[in-house]
Amino acid sequence: MKSCMFSRKNQRPKPRLTQPNSHQEPAMPAKIESLREILELDPTSKIFFPLAKLLHRAGRDTEARTVLEQGILHHPEHFEARLFLIEVLDELGEDETAMEYAEAIARVLSDASAFWRCWSRRLEDDPEQMELSFAVQFVASRLAEEPVSWVEVLSRGLKALRAEAETAPAAGAKKRQPMPQRRPRRGVQASEPARCPSPEPAEEQEYDYIEESERSEVFSLRTRTMADLLSRQGDFDGAIEIYRELLSSTPSGPMRDELEGLIESTQRKKGEKSAKPQAPEKSKEAAVAKKSRTKLLSTLESLAERLEARAVE
Structure with a gap:
């Protein structure tokens, strides 16, 4: 893996997501030293990850970064450590290096379409996570065949x-405003107000036809x-x-x-x-992709129904 010791010129560290504990536990420095000694005896030990966690809690992010980079060289499969390294680099303001590690993880996740499908199904159980579930389903569909x-x-x-609007009751149709009453004509007594002749049915039908x-x-x-x-x-x-x-x-x-x-x-x-002939080895992937695509569109229709119900209310 590439060395990540780049120059930090013109880079400003970002605010820490977790502030170092000003009242550190008395045993924390001792724990750090003990884990460091173990790691020196066995550089391939996975003890590097809890050591980096403690260094981060103590506000020693530069040391935590070094420990994580050296540990990941021996254990590139340590997914959680790679994610934690991105967090530490982001707090240190090492944007370019953090994006390099993030890109490597993104390549792994882009090949794991089942992960996104399972995650979206889990989110569907929580009504408050419907929007996030829809977004995850869209990602799964984009990564499919x-x-x-x-x-x-x-x-x-x-x-x-549009289908909901067509089946809506006619009660929501636009109501016509009554025409204002005209002033009485000359020669007509005030007690007998002049009546404005109502439009013929043919005229009303003509107006309705134009509007329609x-x-x-x-x-x-x-x-x-x-x-x-x-x-x-x-x-x-x-x-x-x-x-x-x-x-x-x-x-x-x-x-x-x-x-x-x-x-x-x-x-x-x-x-x-x-x-066009379809390759036999892709038939199974195409079936899974079609199922995911259908599920996504079904979720969209469900969301549209909810929006329509809110609009009616």
């Missing part, structure tokens, strides 16, 4: 919210964008589903022809992707 993207997560979330058409236009643009994003991310089934929904409500014309062309091209892309 078929990672999920933020674009897909957001598009599925918008689709779930405006909403439909905005909705079509939004769902069209979502379908395009899904197609780029490889979710051809989701994109085709949205295209077909738009096609069912689009009259004959250039827009309908364009949607039909998009459906045809998306189906062709889907067929080309399915035609």
